[in-house]
Amino acid sequence: MKIAFRLLGPRRLIAPVGIALLAGLAFAAGAQSEPPLTYSLAAQPGDLTVDQVPGPGPAKKYSEDFTLTITNTSDTDYEGEAPTCQLLDVEIFREVASGDKSVWKWSNGMMFCQMVTPVVIPAGLSWQGKATWSFMATDVKDGKYKAVATFIPSSTTTAKLFEIKTTH
Numbered sequence: 001m002k003i004a005f006r007l008l009g010p011r012r013l014i015a016p017v018g019i020a021l022l023a024g025l026a027f028a029a030g031a032q033s034e035p036p037l038t039y040s041l042a043a044q045p046g047d048l049t050v051d052q053v054p055g056p057g058p059a060k061k062y063s064e065d066f067t068l069t070i071t072n073t074s075d076t077d078y079e080g081e082a083p084t085c086q087l088l089d090v091e092i093f094r095e096v097a098s099g100d101k102s103v104w105k106w107s108n109g110m111m112f113c114q115m116v117t118p119v120v121i122p123a124g125l126s127w128q129g130k131a132t133w134s135f136m137a138t139d140v141k142d143g144k145y146k147a148v149a150t151f152i153p154s155s156t157t158t159a160k161l162f163e164i165k166t167t168h
Helices: 010-031
Strands: 037-044 048-051 061-072 078-082 088-096 099-105 117-121 126-136 143-151 156-167
Touching (some): 037 143, 048 061, 061 117, 088 126, 117 126
Parallel strands (some): 048 156
Antiparallel strands (some): 088 099, 088 143
């Protein structure tokens, strides 16, 4: 069996290809439109004062609890997926003169199942994820910090600023 192809000249090919590309883009844009989501990150306790004065007992531990909330504000369910079981990440940066310096990342050293994980946020409802940064007083310096949370299914980030003051 022979299959023959008829080649079109460059001028005759441009219009059909252009129309097909535009139609494909319009379809993809319509098919991929997602409900509007709002992102917020809360830090508890937020601003901290840590005591770096060595005492007779063990060094004091501190922690910041971060809650990432994603709210689906539409009347359509959000349907996304993450490439693994990890749905969020939180990274802490300390502001320094040369730029932000990463001091901690929640997922460092963690293992996540290697399975595509679907995430559904029903219309009008919220999804929450939590991460806790635990540290010793000697691990931090005075300054302004920024927590950046990422919702893996949408690759969207949101940030929360806070300050750490140390006593000597």
